[in-house]
Every structure is written in C-alpha cells, then in structure tokens.
Amino acid sequence: KPSTIPGLEPTTQEDGNVSDINRAGSLHEFLLDLHKQFGSIVSFWIGKEYVVSIASPELFKEHQGVFDRPPSLFKMFEPLIGPKSIQFANKSDGRARRHLYDTAFSHDNTKRYYQTYQDVSDELAKKWSSLVKEEHVPLSVHMFAYSLKIALLTMFGESFANDKDILEFRRCYDVMWAEMERRLTENEPEKDSPRAKAFEEALKKSSSLTSRVVKHRRDNPPIQGQELIIDLVIKYSDGDDELLNSDAITYIVGGFHTTGNLLTWAFYFLASHPEVQEKAFREIKKELGNKEVDHTNIDDLPYIRQIVDETLRCAVVAPFAARFQDFESELGGHKIPKNTPVIHALGVSLKDEKYWPLPNKFDPDRFSPENVKTRPPLSFQPFGFAGKRVCPGYRFAYAEATVCLVTLLRKFKVKLVDDQVVNPVHGLVTHPEEEIWIKLEKR
Numbered sequence: 001k002p003s004t005i006p007g008l009e010p011t012t013q014e015d016g017n018v019s020d021i022n023r024a025g026s027l028h029e030f031l032l033d034l035h036k037q038f039g040s041i042v043s044f045w046i047g048k049e050y051v052v053s054i055a056s057p058e059l060f061k062e063h064q065g066v067f068d069r070p071p072s073l074f075k076m077f078e079p080l081i082g083p084k085s086i087q088f089a090n091k092s093d094g095r096a097r098r099h100l101y102d103t104a105f106s107h108d109n110t111k112r113y114y115q116t117y118q119d120v121s122d123e124l125a126k127k128w129s130s131l132v133k134e135e136h137v138p139l140s141v142h143m144f145a146y147s148l149k150i151a152l153l154t155m156f157g158e159s160f161a162n163d164k165d166i167l168e169f170r171r172c173y174d175v176m177w178a179e180m181e182r183r184l185t186e187n188e189p190e191k192d193s194p195r196a197k198a199f200e201e202a203l204k205k206s207s208s209l210t211s212r213v214v215k216h217r218r219d220n221p222p223i224q225g226q227e228l229i230i231d232l233v234i235k236y237s238d239g240d241d242e243l244l245n246s247d248a249i250t251y252i253v254g255g256f257h258t259t260g261n262l263l264t265w266a267f268y269f270l271a272s273h274p275e276v277q278e279k280a281f282r283e284i285k286k287e288l289g290n291k292e293v294d295h296t297n298i299d300d301l302p303y304i305r306q307i308v309d310e311t312l313r314c315a316v317v318a319p320f321a322a323r324f325q326d327f328e329s330e331l332g333g334h335k336i337p338k339n340t341p342v343i344h345a346l347g348v349s350l351k352d353e354k355y356w357p358l359p360n361k362f363d364p365d366r367f368s369p370e371n372v373k374t375r376p377p378l379s380f381q382p383f384g385f386a387g388k389r390v391c392p393g394y395r396f397a398y399a400e401a402t403v404c405l406v407t408l409l410r411k412f413k414v415k416l417v418d419d420q421v422v423n424p425v426h427g428l429v430t431h432p433e434e435e436i437w438i439k440l441e442k443r
C-alpha cells in the first residue's frame, strides 16, 4: 500500500477498482460511497494507478495552493479537446495561459457579454411565446441551444452569428460528446469502424468551422480591450494551430455544456417547486420592474443567486476536479507519493450532511446570508478552489444564467409535464438521463 490513507485494495491487478466504479454508476456515486465508508480522505485504484480523493473544507484548504492537474484522469477527453489543451497544461505553460486567457472573463470584461445574453434570451422568449398552450417543450434541447449560441457568440465573435453554423456545430458536438461518454465505460472503437469514422468526421467539420472563425479574427483583429477568448488563444498559440484548435474547443465545451446543464436543472427545480418560482418572480418584479438585468443591477437579485447556487449544489453540475504534485507531499497527516492524482470530490462535499441537512432536497434558503455565515466557505466550491485554477468561467456562468432566468420567469410560469422520472447521470458534468419535458403558461 503506497500510503496510510484508508480505502480500497485493487479488485483486480489490471483494472484496480474500475469495475467497482462502473458498478456504482459513476465516479461521483462511487466516491459518495467511499467517503461515507472511510471518511474525508480515501484511496483507491484506477487501473494500476493509485488515486486519492478528498472531500472536506479542511483538506481542501491544504490543497488550495496546488495548480497542476493530473493528465491521466482526463485522458479520455483528449480526442475531443486535443493533447495541447489547457486542460492538460501544467507548470509555467499552464499558468501563463491562464494569466492571459483569464482577462477575457475578468469582472470588467464580463460586463460586455450581457447584451448577447439578453439578445439570445429574448430570442428564446419569443420562441416560447409562439408555442401553443399545453405544448410539451424539451427543456434541455432549448437550454443547450441557448447556451451554445451564447458560447459561440461571446467566445468566437459575431462571425459565428449564423444559425446554420451553430446548428452544424451542435450536430458535430453531439456526435463527439456521445463518443467521449461511451469511452468512460467502453473501449475505444476500432480504427475504421463506423463509430470511429463518425467521430473523426464530426471533429473535422467542427475544426473547419473553428478555422474559419480564426481566419476571420486574424483578418479583422479587434481593437485593444475588445479581445475575446479566441483572440487571446490566437495570440498565445503563436502559429501552433494544434494548440489553437485545442484551446478554442476547450473553452467552447467548458462554457456551453456546463451552463446548458445548469439551466436545465435550474428550470427543472423551479418547475417542481412552484413556491420558489413565485418568490423569484416577485423579486424580479420588485427589484427590476420591467428593466433588463445587467452588471449594474444583478446584485439586486439575491434570491435568483440563491436559486443558481442551490442548483449548482443540489444537481452537482460539475462533480470533481483534480490535482497532483511531482514530489512527495503530505495531506491530512498522510504521506502522498509523488505524482499521485488527488481528486477534489466537489460533489461529495456538496452533499455532506454536516453542512447540508437532507442534501438531496432543493432549498435555496440554504444560501440566505444568515445560513451562508454558518458554513466554512470551502464547503461550497462548485467551480473548484485550487491553485488559481478555479473555473475561469464562473462569473460568466452566473451572469448568463441570471439573464436567462429573469427574462423567461417574468414572462412564463414553468410547469413539469406529469409522470416523469428524472434521473441524473454524473459524468464529467451531470445531465438528466432522459429529456425533461415542461409546459409553459404565459404570465
């Protein structure tokens, strides 16, 4: 045993505890069980690799300065985001990229995206208005269309404003993402199999869409201070097109898949908790009247923020992050062998009964100012917490979700279609197993 950390012996030499993870349904559910059994620091084996997982504010604090991410745990996403993606960049390269790229999502720069959030929200509101009464609406289809359009417009610019390209990108993306999720539990497909070919074709098409945007941005550089993430990636990659494509797709994937799911879960919770929906509506009416939400008044909507926070917690939108150190270290009084991946079990800590009684209950009041004061800040870290490498898009996600919620909730009551069983699937991001169907009533 490489350390004194409690946990599992490998079930088989070859797979370690992979069969146990598959049996649990997902890494998140496996970790929920393991931490319940052994405490806030645990160990297990993925194949022949020894892995540690932590899930408490105290242990998170000890890891707060660690930047490097273990490449092995996210390897299966390499075909989609490319080996040179920021996801895999460590040390000075990773830090330099984050330093540059983060400027696109700084507090000041996020202000300029509000108009896009609003325009795309208005488009969706118009579509909802045109639906017939009692029509069944596929919630995640609508939320993903919304979040993809926003991601492409704000990160790639207006040259991607064409709905045909957005739909084409979406189609490619669905093929690629479905293949990535299959690879979590199945082997890679044979080289020339239909599955492999479909993946390659989708990747080629989406890359050619990206290349067109890059050419357009190179030919029409933005004025200083107006750079989007794509311009900063072009700058950093300095002619390395593989890096350029990798980081461009990483930001689109990071920005659209997560927020699409956040909004899907938010509307699902609101539809199943009409009293919360009414309270949100009253706040919007009282604080904004008919005004749009923007950076000057978003803080006047604390209850909407509570709903977003409770959605991130209760749905566990992103269940984990991870770090490693290339030297022997100590954590929770245990020695950690060098290069051991340490999972930050964000999702396990978001369901810790010590801080979240009845953890599966959706209750935005957990985030009232009085209740927030009773918990350590590291008990709620849905965007990660370590090494100045938290999710770069957290401000973006809050603002995008708020504009969408305000625009739609002030115009519609959202209800669930009866008799649905909604089950979460916890991959790298948590999504519903099947489509969630809603009905709309005009206010």
Ligand code: HEM
Residues within 6 Å of the ligand: 069, 086, 087, 088, 098, 105, 250, 251, 254, 255, 256, 258, 259, 262, 312, 317, 318, 320, 321, 322, 382, 383, 384, 385, 386, 389, 390, 391, 392, 393, 394, 396, 397
């Ligand atoms: C509900 C919304 C979101 C959630 C829950 C979420 C969650 C996360 C988490 C947990 C990480 C790992 C952090 C770590 O390693 O400590 C991460 C990384 C990342 N996120 Fe997000 N994210 C969201 C939205 C976004 C948005 C809107 C963008 C783009 C603007 C984005 C882009 C990224 C990127 C590029 C990384 C990797 C950064 C790096 O390697 O340093 N995410 N996100």
